[in-house]
Amino acid sequence: MTEPLLDVRDLRTAIPTEDGDVHAVNGVSFTVEPGKVLGVVGESGSGKSVTMLTLMGLTRRAGAQVSGEVLFGGRDLVTASDRELQRIRGNEIAMIFQDPLSSLHPFYRVGAQITEGIRAHRDVTKKQARARAIELLGLVGIPKPEQRVDDYPHEFSGGMRQRVMIAMALANDPKLLIADEPTTALDVTVQAQILALLERLQQELGMAVVMITHDLGVVAEIADDIVVMYAGRVVEQAPVEQLFRQPRHPYTWGLLRSIPRLDLPRDVDLVPIEGRPPSLIHLTGRCSFQPRCPYVGGCCGEQDPTLDAVAGNEQHRVRCDMPEERRARVWDALSAGRSPSEAAAAVGITSAEEDAA
Known part of the structure; x- marks a missing residue:
């Protein structure tokens, strides 16, 4: 039996506030198999995004109290050092955040932002990183990538900015891609294009994907398994066919x-x-x-x-x-x-x- 790529065991995250500790993640367990798509579904505030931020070590700055295990390639990310997590983030695990306009720096050209991520993890020249950025922009369906690589984020539409974020996430061929509400605020046709793009890239590149969404309809066609979260806990998990049928x-x-x-x-x-x-x-x-x-x-x-x-x-x-x-x-x-x-x-x-x- 194939070992899971990601194995989350009894993960708990409590974030301190003035009113008390927010138990945003309260005993969550699930696995992600290599090359498979896991849909994580629930309303806003159910703990979906915080779970993924925690496994990447991004809640440490918030002073969160974290316990449990997050096994990725045999390594426990909960106990990993900040330096180890820096080597993993953007390299072996990449994340597409909800709002591409707030994730992309408005003062820098998109090509420069993609090449920065490449050179942070790979020993390549600026010229080689730029060539890779152009290749990635073409891969995600941006026309004339050799020209658009020098454009600023505000020169792209919402759907194109999301494609830029996907290109950035794929820059170092991650084993696991986390997509956090990648179709939020996009119209229906653009949503369908982005989902079709993610499905095609997942199949072509063979990477595992975690798709976070509040809409079960979004993951109906592309997910292999679904985890339903509510109030920081998993309330149901099943293969996609079983969950929709019964x-x-x-x-x-x-x-x-x-x-x-x-x-x-x-x-x-x-x-x-x-x-x-x-x-x-x-x-x-x-x-x-x-x-x-x-x-x-x-x-x-x-x-x-x-x-x-x-x-x-x-x-x-x-x-x-x-x-x-x-x-x-x-x-x-x-x-x-x-x-x-x-x-x-x-x-x-x-x-x-x-x-x-």
């Missing part, structure tokens, strides 16, 4: 219900998830999604559920106390276009008190 966590149902579907009547509305994510300062020790969950019943325990296999399937794991047979029936009702309240009533879910009685 999702098992109420939060995942909520995310899926917010995606437009062509197979439902036009009068079926998208259903938002009511309420707001909880404070990560004052954690209750119970299921974090319980205050927003339409399916709370007597089966819900006093402690946060563990991440357990679904019906003996170790690849599909879920953090929910609802019995498996009931979960399956709820999803069948939701798939048929029923509202959350109708789906709950259809399987006899009323309130915690009534269900317990």
Whole structure:
């Protein structure tokens, strides 16, 4: 069996604030296989980006308290020195950040910014680095790269700036590419182009990719596996086909219900998830999604559920106390276009008190 390229084990990150420690990452575990695409999905504030920043050592400046293991090529990045992480960042692990305009320096030409990253990790001349920058700009689909290499970031459109960021991330042939909301603020057609580009590059270069997004629809076509995060924890993880065919966590149902579907009547509305994510300062020790969950019943325990296999399937794991047979029936009702309240009533879910009685 192939060893995972990245193996994250019980990662925890607490960031101190004036109001108390924010437990942004609270016991996260997952693996990324070589050459595979992992989608990490959840609302803003669920801990997706902080998890990736932590494994790259970028939360150390924030004074974060970090524990757990992040094994990359046999090395634990949690205990690695700053110098070791500097050699890895931008070289073996690269990241595409959310907003390319704020990530690119407005005073420097894009070619100079790409060559800087190349020369930081490779012993090459300025001429060789410039040739590599032109090659990369052409690789990501920027026309006339030998001319555009000398342009400033403001001379590119939003989609082209994102392509520049992808070129910069690929400069040193990383083994792992982390894409943090790479299609944010782009129109639908440009989003599709960027996703198609990432998929093509991943297949051509054979690198592993972690795709961070709040939209399950974004990763539906390109991901091999999906991790769903909520309130700093993994609430469900599965191969992409299994998660879309038989999702098992109420939060995942909520995310899926917010995606437009062509197979439902036009009068079926998208259903938002009511309420707001909880404070990560004052954690209750119970299921974090319980205050927003339409399916709370007597089966819900006093402690946060563990991440357990679904019906003996170790690849599909879920953090929910609802019995498996009931979960399956709820999803069948939701798939048929029923509202959350109708789906709950259809399987006899009323309130915690009534269900317990």
